[in-house]
Structure formats: C-alpha cells, structure tokens
Amino acid sequence: MKNFALIGAAGYIAPRHMRAIKDLGHHLSVAYDINDSVGIIDSISPESEFFTEFERFYEYAQSLKRVSDKKLDYVAICSPNYLHHAHIATGLRLGCDVICEKPLVPTPALMDELALLEQETGQRVFNILQLRHHDAILKLRDQVLAAPKDKKFDVELTYITSRGKWYMESWKGDARKSFGVATNIGVHFYDMLHFIFGKLQRNVVHYRGEAKAAGYLEYERARVRWFLSIDANDLPVEVKGKKSTYRNIDISGQQLEFSEGFTDLHTTSYQEILAGRGYGLEDARHCIETVDVIRTASIAQGQGSEVHPFVANLR
Structure with missing residues (x-):
C-alpha cells in the first residue's frame, strides 16, 4: 500500500484521483486546497488529513517522513495550471x-527545469495522459500503424464545450493562469494526435481568442485542421438547444467515436504508473x-483544405 498526498482537492478532476487511489488499494494520507469545498472526501477517504494553508500542509507532509509506514510515496496534483510547476517541485523535494494533471507546465524550458529537479531529487514526474489508454484511441493507432507507411490521413477535429460566464471570472479565463483556451481544453487532444500520428512537422495558427482557437497541424501520418471553443454560439445548428458540447473527429471520412469509456481511465493511468509503465516528462x-x-505563433491567414470550415464564421 502506497501513501498519497493530493494538492488541489477541491478541483473538478480531483475526485477521479481520489477514487483511483482508493480503488487500487492505496491510502490518501493528506489533501490540500485553498478552498474548503471538499465534502467529496467523506465518501472516498474520510480519514484523510486536510489543510487549507500550504505551509501547514507542507509541514505535515514533512513530518510523515519520520514514520516509515506513513512516509508519503506520491503527490498527486490537480491544482490550477499555473501552479503545477511549483507543486511538482514541492512533491519532488518531499x-x-x-x-500531475495536464498540462504539466506551459513551456519546454520549464520541462527542462523539471528534468533537472528529477535528477537532483532522484524522483519521477508522471503525467495523466488518459486518452492513451482509451480503447478507441488504441484501435485507431493500430490501424494507422498497419496502413501503408506513405499514407497520410486527413483529420478534422472540432471540440466545442460550452462554458458559462463563470469561466472568464475563474482562473481558467485568465490566460496567465490557464495559458489560454487551446492549452486548457485542447492539450489532451494534441497529445492524442501525436500518440496516433507521430511527430509534428508543421504547426500553423489561424485564429486565437479568449474563447476559441483554430489552426492546422501536420504530423508524420496526418494532416489535421482543428477548432476548439468554449463559446456556445459556435455549436452547430443541429446541436444548439439540445447539447452543450459538440465533439467531432473525422479521419479520412470516418468518425472517431470515443464518448464512452472515460469512467476508469484515471484509475488505469494510476495502475500503469504504479506498475512502472507511467508516462513521464519526455512523453509529455x-x-x-x-x-x-x-x-x-503569429496568426496565419491560411488557405484551402488546411483551414477548418468554422474559421470562416470568425472572419
């Protein structure tokens, strides 16, 4: 049994981490968040210590080192994006x-800093890249690998997940803290595309705003035009008033359907990490x-098949 600490316990994604820890037979020793809306802990790990002040959390975590069977083994991080680097460093130094949830950090330079911290501490950083464990994604990757080596797939990725006025008032609406809408809601899609289609060869941005972004990515095995948005006005006519989210991934005329199968992907991610097969810094x-x-990047005008059809409505 491993002992865990959790930073960002009041966040949306935190319960999935709590359940993964519990379901795999491990112990959530202590949790921390500046907010105290963490009643979910009662149904998962009611005996866990909880702090709303970072200094008290850190001191308690340090004190556990003195007791061999209570010493922390892992720190799970679900805090806002801009705090990930500092919280990862804290965990390593403990x-x-x-x-850690995605995105690990905003820049490759900070990835290099984390690599140095790994060397200094002898500890590892793992990223939750749960789409890599999804059955539909794995099947598609196998199909791409089995296709002729010179074949490039044409991909259109559209993801619109409507958010209310609260979004812009929260840290997620502050690009200094979330690193922008493409990073906040899109980073897992870019990882998925790389996982399936190989190395990135071109990256062109056609539109970038507070609530949406669009562009073109070319991988070893795919040409991808993409559009991401949190604006309900971007929903297709056939969806408006019926659903708040629209997700469509078209791959050379075939739809990738992966709406189901998300329930246990965090638990699978934890299982792989604990078994020594987790995704580390270089994977992320x-x-x-x-x-x-x-x-x-500078905004490019774009032309022809490289431009997502929704971009025309923005110009």
Whole structure:
C-alpha cells in the first residue's frame, strides 16, 4: 500500500484521483486546497488529513517522513495550471514521485527545469495522459500503424464545450493562469494526435481568442485542421438547444467515436504508473511544445483544405 498526498482537492478532476487511489488499494494520507469545498472526501477517504494553508500542509507532509509506514510515496496534483510547476517541485523535494494533471507546465524550458529537479531529487514526474489508454484511441493507432507507411490521413477535429460566464471570472479565463483556451481544453487532444500520428512537422495558427482557437497541424501520418471553443454560439445548428458540447473527429471520412469509456481511465493511468509503465516528462514534452507554439505563433491567414470550415464564421 502506497501513501498519497493530493494538492488541489477541491478541483473538478480531483475526485477521479481520489477514487483511483482508493480503488487500487492505496491510502490518501493528506489533501490540500485553498478552498474548503471538499465534502467529496467523506465518501472516498474520510480519514484523510486536510489543510487549507500550504505551509501547514507542507509541514505535515514533512513530518510523515519520520514514520516509515506513513512516509508519503506520491503527490498527486490537480491544482490550477499555473501552479503545477511549483507543486511538482514541492512533491519532488518531499522525496515523492509526482502524478500531475495536464498540462504539466506551459513551456519546454520549464520541462527542462523539471528534468533537472528529477535528477537532483532522484524522483519521477508522471503525467495523466488518459486518452492513451482509451480503447478507441488504441484501435485507431493500430490501424494507422498497419496502413501503408506513405499514407497520410486527413483529420478534422472540432471540440466545442460550452462554458458559462463563470469561466472568464475563474482562473481558467485568465490566460496567465490557464495559458489560454487551446492549452486548457485542447492539450489532451494534441497529445492524442501525436500518440496516433507521430511527430509534428508543421504547426500553423489561424485564429486565437479568449474563447476559441483554430489552426492546422501536420504530423508524420496526418494532416489535421482543428477548432476548439468554449463559446456556445459556435455549436452547430443541429446541436444548439439540445447539447452543450459538440465533439467531432473525422479521419479520412470516418468518425472517431470515443464518448464512452472515460469512467476508469484515471484509475488505469494510476495502475500503469504504479506498475512502472507511467508516462513521464519526455512523453509529455510533445504536447507542451505544441501548445507553446499555438500560444505564441503569429496568426496565419491560411488557405484551402488546411483551414477548418468554422474559421470562416470568425472572419
């Protein structure tokens, strides 16, 4: 049985981490969040210590080192994006391996910093890249690998997940903290594309705003035009008023359907990490490099089949 700490316990994704820890037979020793809306802990791990002040959390975590069977083994991080680097560093310096949500950090330079911290502490950083464990994604990857080596697939990725006015008032709406909408809601898609289609060869941005972004990515095995948005006005006519989310991934005329099968992917991710098969810094580097360019590149006009059809409505 391993002992875990959890940073960011009041976050949306935190319960999936708590359940993964419990379902795999491990112990959530202590949790921390500046917010105290963490009643979910009662149904998962009611005996866990909880702190709303980081200094008290850190001191308690340090004190556990003195008791061999209570010493922390892992720190799980579900805090806002801009705090990931500092919280990962904290976990490593506590003598723990770290499991962190996406995005690990905003830039490749900070990835290099984490690599140095791994060397200094002898500990590891693992990223939750749960789509790599999804059956539909794995089957598609096998199909791509089995296709002729010179074949490039034409992919259209559309993801619209409507968010209310609260979003822009929260840290997620502050690009200094979330690193922008493409990073916040899209980083797992860019990892998925790399996982399936190989190395990225081109990265062009056609639109970038507070609530949406669009562009073109070319991989070894695919040409991808993409559109991401949190604006309900972008929903297709046939969806408006019926659903708040629209997700469509078209691969050379075939739809990738992966709406189901998400329930246990965090638990699977934890299982793989604990078995020594987790995804580390270098596995996550590719999607971090991708979103770094999307945030900083000059906007290109784009033309023809490289431009997502929804972009025309923005110009």
